[in-house]
Amino acid sequence: MSTRNSGLSALAGARQVGRLAPVRRTSTVDLIAERLREAVVEGSLPPGAVLGEAELAFQLGVSRGPLREAMQRLTAEGLLVIPRRRGLAVRTMTPEDVRDIHWLRSRIEPELGRRILARPAAERKTVLAELGAEVKRMQRALRKDDARDLGDAYLDFHRALAAWGGSVRLARMMATLLIETRLCTFSMYEHFEVHRDLVPEHVAFVEALAAEDARRFAVLIEAHLDAEVARLLAEPVAAAKEGEDRLLAETPDEPQPLDRLDLPEGL
Amino acid sequence: MSTRNSGLSALAGARQVGRLAPVRRTSTVDLIAERLREAVVEGSLPPGAVLGEAELAFQLGVSRGPLREAMQRLTAEGLLVIPRRRGLAVRTMTPEDVRDIHWLRSRIEPELGRRILARPAAERKTVLAELGAEVKRMQRALRKDDARDLGDAYLDFHRALAAWGGSVRLARMMATLLIETRLCTFSMYEHFEVHRDLVPEHVAFVEALAAEDARRFAVLIEAHLDAEVARLLAEPVAAAKEGEDRLLAETPDEPQPLDRLDLPEGL
DNA sequence: TATTGTAAGTTTGTCGACAATCCGATGATC
DNA sequence: GATCATCGGATTGTCGACAAACTTACAATA
Numbered sequence: 198m199s200t201r202n203s204g205l206s207a208l209a210g211a212r213q214v215g216r217l218a219p220v221r222r223t224s225t226v227d228l229i230a231e232r233l234r235e236a237v238v239e240g241s242l243p244p245g246a247v248l249g250e251a252e253l254a255f256q257l258g259v260s261r262g263p264l265r266e267a268m269q270r271l272t273a274e275g276l277l278v279i280p281r282r283r284g285l286a287v288r289t290m291t292p293e294d295v296r297d298i299h300w301l302r303s304r305i306e307p308e309l310g311r312r313i314l315a316r317p318a319a320e321r322k323t324v325l326a327e328l329g330a331e332v333k334r335m336q337r338a339l340r341k342d343d344a345r346d347l348g349d350a351y352l353d354f355h356r357a358l359a360a361w362g363g364s365v366r367l368a369r370m371m372a373t374l375l376i377e378t379r380l381c382t383f384s385m386y387e388h389f390e391v392h393r394d395l396v397p398e399h400v401a402f403v404e405a406l407a408a409e410d411a412r413r414f415a416v417l418i419e420a421h422l423d424a425e426v427a428r429l430l431a432e433p434v435a436a437a438k439e440g441e442d443r444l445l446a447e448t449p450d451e452p453q454p455l456d457r458l459d460l461p462e463g464l
Numbered sequence: 465m466s467t468r469n470s471g472l473s474a475l476a477g478a479r480q481v482g483r484l485a486p487v488r489r490t491s492t493v494d495l496i497a498e499r500l501r502e503a504v505v506e507g508s509l510p511p512g513a514v515l516g517e518a519e520l521a522f523q524l525g526v527s528r529g530p531l532r533e534a535m536q537r538l539t540a541e542g543l544l545v546i547p548r549r550r551g552l553a554v555r556t557m558t559p560e561d562v563r564d565i566h567w568l569r570s571r572i573e574p575e576l577g578r579r580i581l582a583r584p585a586a587e588r589k590t591v592l593a594e595l596g597a598e599v600k601r602m603q604r605a606l607r608k609d610d611a612r613d614l615g616d617a618y619l620d621f622h623r624a625l626a627a628w629g630g631s632v633r634l635a636r637m638m639a640t641l642l643i644e645t646r647l648c649t650f651s652m653y654e655h656f657e658v659h660r661d662l663v664p665e666h667v668a669f670v671e672a673l674a675a676e677d678a679r680r681f682a683v684l685i686e687a688h689l690d691a692e693v694a695r696l697l698a699e700p701v702a703a704a705k706e707g708e709d710r711l712l713a714e715t716p717d718e719p720q721p722l723d724r725l726d727l728p729e730g731l
Numbered sequence: 732t733a734t735t736g737t738a739a740g741t742t743t744g745t746c747g748a749c750a751a752t753c754c755g756a757t758g759a760t761c
Numbered sequence: 762g763a764t765c766a767t768c769g770g771a772t773t774g775t776c777g778a779c780a781a782a783c784t785t786a787c788a789a790t791a
Contacts, residue, residue, distance in 0.1 A: 491774090493774095527777080528777095549781095549782060549784090
């Protein structure tokens with residue numbers, strides 16, 4: 198033990214002896230899954246899109262085995278659906294899903310606010326700084342009229358909220374819910390779009406947290422999510438027509454919602 | 465259209481015309497995943513257990529491909545961990561996990577109670593009947609001193625609660641949380657065990673719901689979960705020693721918690 | 732005696748291939 | 762004229778195999 202780090206003593210002295218952080222090696226399946234998640238968030242795999250395994254595997258530069266494993270993981274998260282013998286399809290969100298997702302978020306996020314406010318002052322400051330940075334990014338995106346960047350900053354804002362909530366499980370759920378939120382936009386709107394009220398709303402969120410007013414934060418979040426649902430469902434459900442057209446050459450007269458045949462069987 | 469069901473008119477008249485429930489065909493991966501979940505709940509795959517893929521695949525009568533896909537699904541749910549090149553391991557719950565899981569449940573289950581009470585009276589009655597039946601099962605199990613059956617009834621009670629909560633996502637989360645709850649028991653105790661207070665507590669839950677007292681239901685649930693955490697953590701953490709001994713011939717001096725090397729990367 | 736280097740053995744990670752299945756279209760029949 | 766049956770094409774679901782990587786044990790050395 199004592200001689201173990203002798204050759205590195207000069208370095209070891211600088212930090213902690215014999216306590217190196219384990220190397221984070223990530224498996225191929227992890228990489229593929231992350232890539233697929235990105236693609237879903239980014240919109241290059243639009244809801245309802247049906248891709249063949251072979252084609253997708255070729256694009257990713259892997260064989261079908263690892264791809265299929267990654268697909269199963271995304272399926273467990275509810276982002277993908279695997280219709281029997283028909284490749285994989287990105288889940289299309291129904292109005293009911295929109296309500297469910299946003300309702301769930303309206304229960305979770307206020308709780309996250311409470312937990313963040315319960316943290317020691319030093320950490321709270323860090324969180325506020327992080328959230329503030331995301332809001333700034335949103336403001337910049339709005340000035341540049343960059344809806345995509347605005348949307349990404351929105352996701353990162355709420356991701357940060359979840360990350361500081363102090364529960365790994367809750368953070369994981371929120372991560373999935375946020376991707377699903379993005380899927381709601383893709384499923385309901387024809388094109389990617391974010392409205393202007395978003396930024397002032399988030400400024401208010403940060404202010405409420407800065408004022409340590411958990412109640413106000415909860416009310417604001419709930420109002421935001423309610424408004425979001427109303428906005429998404431107000432759209433004259435043009436469905437994910439555009440997305441399907443982009444990858445499928447033609448869409449017959451709605452044979453059956455391809456991506457809702459099998460539900461993930463996690464009960 | 466009109467002639468479509470002509471040959472079945474005699475039958476069709478009895479129920480609804482042209483509206484058959486789709487056949488629920490379940491894939492091999494689904495079956496394997498369900499089987500693995502069962503094994504975890506049942507305890508035949510104890511926390512920390514490390515099994516080789518080939519061996520497990522042989523036991524299940526499938527090849528390694530589908531098994532690996534099912535593993536990925538359980539991994540996404542947080543029940544399994546896949547250390548690099550070391551097969552698969554059932555997750556061992558740490559004290560922190562115990563707190564996280566029960567805290568999360570203490571936020572979710574009161575909400576489920578509120579949602580159930582918000583349902584129409586007819587449905588409420590159905591729910592109460594179902595919950596009551598599970599409590600009766602718990603009582604029978606207690607009289608027969610059958611800890612295993614008591615534990616299963618406990619899970620089913622809370623599963624029913626989740627099923628009637630009206631949110632598919634929440635139900636899915638609860639399903640996972642309940643399996644993790646069971647894993648907490650296996651991880652903390654040496655043997656499977658349930659205490660006697662469990663039954664009266666659940667009688668009180670049902671009574672609170674019958675009285676449509678959501679507030680009381682919430683308080684009771686939270687008290688129950690708090691007590692459960694205290695009980696689990698009070699145990700002089702003998703760890704999952706027993707489980708490891710059963711499958712591994714010998715355990716060296718704790719080289720490193722085998723099943724906590726890789727965390728599920730869902731963030 | 733403790734530690735490092737080496738080697739064999741085992742298991743995973745990945746790939747390619749085969750067969751069963753399903754989809755769509757064309758043609759036959761009532 | 763519409764429905765049913767048949768047939769090819771394409772794709773999935775599953776399996777077996779190979780190579781790389783890791784673990785473990787043993788031996789050599791300081």
